[in-house]
Amino acid sequence: xxxxxxxxxxxxxxxxxxxxxxxxxxxxxxxxxxxxxxxxxxxxxxxxxxxxxxxxxxxxxxxxxxxxxxxxxxxxxxxxxxxxxxxxxxxxxxxxxxxxxxxxxxxxxxxxxxxxxxxxxxxxxxxxxxxxxxxxxxxxxxxxxxxxxxxxxxxxxxxxxxxxxxxxxxxxxxxxxxxxxxxxxxxxxxxxxxxxxxxxxxxxxxxxxxxxxxxxxxxxxxxxxxxxxxxxxxxxxxxxxxxxxxxxxxxxxxxxxxxxxxxxxxxxxxxxxxxxxxxxxxxxxxxxxxxxxxxxxxxxxxxxxxxxxxxxxxxxxxxxxxxxxxxxxxxxxxxxxxxxxxxxxxxxxxxxxxxxxxx
Amino acid sequence: xxxxxxxxxxxxxxxxxxxxxxxxxxxxxxxxxxxxxxxxxxxxxxxxxxxxxxxxxxxxxxxxxxxxxxxxxxxxxxxxxxxxxxxxxxxxxxxxxxxxxxxxxxxxxxxxxxxxxxxxxxxxxxxxxxxxxxxxxxxxxxxxxxxxxxxxxxxxxxxxxxxxxxxxxxxxxxxxxxxxxxxxxxxxxxxxxxxxxxxxxxxxxxxxxxxxxxxxxxxxxxxxxxxxxxxxxxxxxxxxxxxxxxxxxxxxxxxxxxxxxxxxxxxxxxxxxxxxxxxxxxxxxxxxxxxxxxxxxxxxxxxxxxxxxxxxxxxxxxxxxxxxxxxxxxxxxxxxxxxxxxxxxxxxxxxxxxxxxxxxxxxx
Numbered sequence: 001x002x003x004x005x006x007x008x009x010x011x012x013x014x015x016x017x018x019x020x021x022x023x024x025x026x027x028x029x030x031x032x033x034x035x036x037x038x039x040x041x042x043x044x045x046x047x048x049x050x051x052x053x054x055x056x057x058x059x060x061x062x063x064x065x066x067x068x069x070x071x072x073x074x075x076x077x078x079x080x081x082x083x084x085x086x087x088x089x090x091x092x093x094x095x096x097x098x099x100x101x102x103x104x105x106x107x108x109x110x111x112x113x114x115x116x117x118x119x120x121x122x123x124x125x126x127x128x129x130x131x132x133x134x135x136x137x138x139x140x141x142x143x144x145x146x147x148x149x150x151x152x153x154x155x156x157x158x159x160x161x162x163x164x165x166x167x168x169x170x171x172x173x174x175x176x177x178x179x180x181x182x183x184x185x186x187x188x189x190x191x192x193x194x195x196x197x198x199x200x201x202x203x204x205x206x207x208x209x210x211x212x213x214x215x216x217x218x219x220x221x222x223x224x225x226x227x228x229x230x231x232x233x234x235x236x237x238x239x240x241x242x243x244x245x246x247x248x249x250x251x252x253x254x255x256x257x258x259x260x261x262x263x264x265x266x267x268x269x270x271x272x273x274x275x276x277x278x279x280x281x282x283x284x285x286x287x288x289x290x291x292x293x294x295x296x297x298x299x300x301x302x303x304x305x306x307x308x309x310x311x312x313x314x315x316x317x318x319x320x321x322x323x324x325x326x327x328x329x330x331x332x333x334x335x336x337x338x339x340x341x342x343x344x345x346x347x348x349x350x351x352x353x354x355x356x357x358x359x
Numbered sequence: 360x361x362x363x364x365x366x367x368x369x370x371x372x373x374x375x376x377x378x379x380x381x382x383x384x385x386x387x388x389x390x391x392x393x394x395x396x397x398x399x400x401x402x403x404x405x406x407x408x409x410x411x412x413x414x415x416x417x418x419x420x421x422x423x424x425x426x427x428x429x430x431x432x433x434x435x436x437x438x439x440x441x442x443x444x445x446x447x448x449x450x451x452x453x454x455x456x457x458x459x460x461x462x463x464x465x466x467x468x469x470x471x472x473x474x475x476x477x478x479x480x481x482x483x484x485x486x487x488x489x490x491x492x493x494x495x496x497x498x499x500x501x502x503x504x505x506x507x508x509x510x511x512x513x514x515x516x517x518x519x520x521x522x523x524x525x526x527x528x529x530x531x532x533x534x535x536x537x538x539x540x541x542x543x544x545x546x547x548x549x550x551x552x553x554x555x556x557x558x559x560x561x562x563x564x565x566x567x568x569x570x571x572x573x574x575x576x577x578x579x580x581x582x583x584x585x586x587x588x589x590x591x592x593x594x595x596x597x598x599x600x601x602x603x604x605x606x607x608x609x610x611x612x613x614x615x616x617x618x619x620x621x622x623x624x625x626x627x628x629x630x631x632x633x634x635x636x637x638x639x640x641x642x643x644x645x646x647x648x649x650x651x652x653x654x655x656x657x658x659x660x661x662x663x664x665x666x667x668x669x670x671x672x673x674x675x676x677x678x679x680x681x682x683x684x685x686x687x688x689x690x691x692x693x694x695x696x697x698x699x700x701x702x703x704x705x706x707x708x709x710x711x712x713x714x715x716x717x718x719x720x721x722x723x
Contacts, residue, residue, distance in 0.1 A: 054476075056474065056476060198552075199551075199552070238550075239550065239552065240552075241552055241556070272514065281480075282489075282490065289552070290552050290555070293552070293555055293556055293559060294520060294521075294526075295525070295526060295527055295528075295559055295560065295563045296510070296515045296520065296526065296527075296528055298556060298559065298560060299528065299563075331550065331553070334542050334546045334547075335540060335542060352540075354542060354553060354556060354557060354560075357556075358552075358553065
């Protein structure tokens with residue numbers, strides 16, 4: 001293969017970008033499977049589904065690493081701070097055409113998704129709010145260091161009326177104002193619940209949770225703890241069909257093999273399962289819970305795990321526990337009984353059992 | 360990621376549903392009248408963006424010759440006075456002469472994207488937004504058919520998915536190997552999601568077994584390509600001749616993303632395509648009492664008129680689609696794009712939207 005032009009050069013050949021993203025994907029899977037900061041990384045993966053960027057839209061894969069670092073740095077803060085950081089995130093701005101949003105020639109793509117997906121939710125804003133929000137977000141440009149800055153010549157500094165308030169809004173004040181809205185907390189809770197817990201409860205439970213979260217100043221640790229508590233409650237445990245990435249990370253962890261084949265196989269098969277890392281299918285992110293139900297993807301999950309198990313190098317370098325204990329699956333297996341002494345056959349039973357797919 | 364023109368989408372969905380109803384009626388009528396199995400639609404996806412300009416070639420056009428100093432082709436099987444086929448497609452000429460081959464010209468989107476994955480989504484759903492169920496899945500749903508839609512290509516196809524009708528994948532692995540053990544959906548108890556998952560798997564398994572049992576050996580002497588498309592064509596013929604032909608079969612061939620060294624690479628994939636399609640046609644003739652069959656071959660986009668610095672071509676817009684089989688609109692659908700009139704990037708301007716092509720196909 002020919003030498004790749006330096007990172008940052010526009011229009012780099014897809015083969016170069018592919019090689020770089022594949023490295024990044026393997027590294028990310030390794031972190032999710034074995035990393036010290038696994039719990040945080042799982043949350044980062046969650047937010048990558050809410051602020052989705054596809055590597056295919058980027059010429060520089062380091063922008064994905066930067067987005068990951070930014071999200072991780074905000075996990076202990078409030079949603080308002082995270083949102084503000086995402087508005088200033090280069091990868092997300094590129095993916096939503098934000099850099100094409102100029103004072104004289106506004107592009108509403110980022111503004112629309114900001115209102116509809118990242119904050120208020122459908123039905124809680126008008127077209128006028130979209131165009132005014134787009135004005136507030138004009139002027140982002142990439143500096144020589146890759147970071148975004150607001151170019152005063154391209155930014156519309158005038159007054160904008162957004163959700164009834166008239167101010168010279170820009171990124172930070174806009175994020176703060178949107179996060180004060182009741183609809184924002186509810187929309188976020190509504191989007192996070194199926195991703196962390198499963199089928200959303202009926203009645204006022206989500207509203208109540210969103211209300212309490214607002215009282216906590218939209219603190220992310222508080223919300224994550226509350227959602228986790230719900231996810232592990234007996235009624236909810238094992239009810240959610242896990243994302244392929246986290247299911248695969250869990251499988252790699254149980255196998256314990258650090259042979260590079262394992263990550264290679266995992267990465268290859270995740271695409272067939274419908275979840276190539278850093279390649280969400282749309283701005284709505286990946287499918288969630290029941291949306292994963294699709295025969296092709298289901299079969300790909302099992303085939304991917306079987307491929308992992310049938311690799312001689314991976315099996316030879318395994319560090320499995322001695323026994324598959326009760327509780328290794330979130331719901332009891334359907335095709336065998338636990339506990340079970342570990343063997344290749346036992347691992348095969350576990351990986352092909354539908355229970356392994358649930359969390 | 361701009362894919363949310365909701366109003367437009369629903370308008371498109373309505374248009375598509377109107378278009379499909381004619382096909383549906385015809386299918387139902389056909390089934391009632393003759394007791395014959397319904398028409399089989401075969402979708403062949405040419406992955407990577409096939410260079411329409413070097414497939415059905417406007418060889419007399421000086422602008423074509425000028426734009427492609429190293430890649431222009433000026434001799435090949437003639438389709439009419441102005442258009443020739445790539446020489447590698449010569450095996451298709453007898454099918455053309457038998458009027459069982461047609462080309463759709465200038466096929467593409469009004470506002471083309473050059474992203475493979477976005478374009479594949481658009482083609483799969485038949486919408487500019489690229490979201491919603493696959494167009495073939497939606498067509499079967501409207502017909503009230505349970506399918507199955509059978510993907511033979513190694514990675515399946517989104518055009519077959521997202522509907523109520525069962526979409527299954529059938530590769531050599533699923534044909535010969537042991538099927539995974541059946542888990543009774545009742546075992547899910549009150550776990551609704553698990554039950555859905557198990558029910559789908561049980562259906563897929565049952566359908567696969569049914570198809571497997573119905574398969575007859577493929578006709579002999581087809582001389583299909585050994586790899587790639589060849590085994591898919593053989594399996595498609597087995598399904599069509601089984602007496603239990605699925606209403607939709609999908610196949611796929613890769614290798615069309617010819618950014619560099621296009622001359623030999625494009626010739627090679629087209630030669631495989633021609634050999635596979637000629638074998639398919641021979642096979643159809645050897646299947647007595649088979650249902651009507653129409654094959655549609657499409658690619659996510661065409662390529663730029665002007666060749667690049669690497670003796671290749673970059674992502675363009677309008678391309679050609681190929682139709683083969685019973686009742687195809689021979690010789691042409693649509694008109695060849697005007698090489699004088701290019702868009703801002705120097706690409707051909709499409710005159711036939713994919714939705715219209717689908718509509719036409721479903722009306723045949």
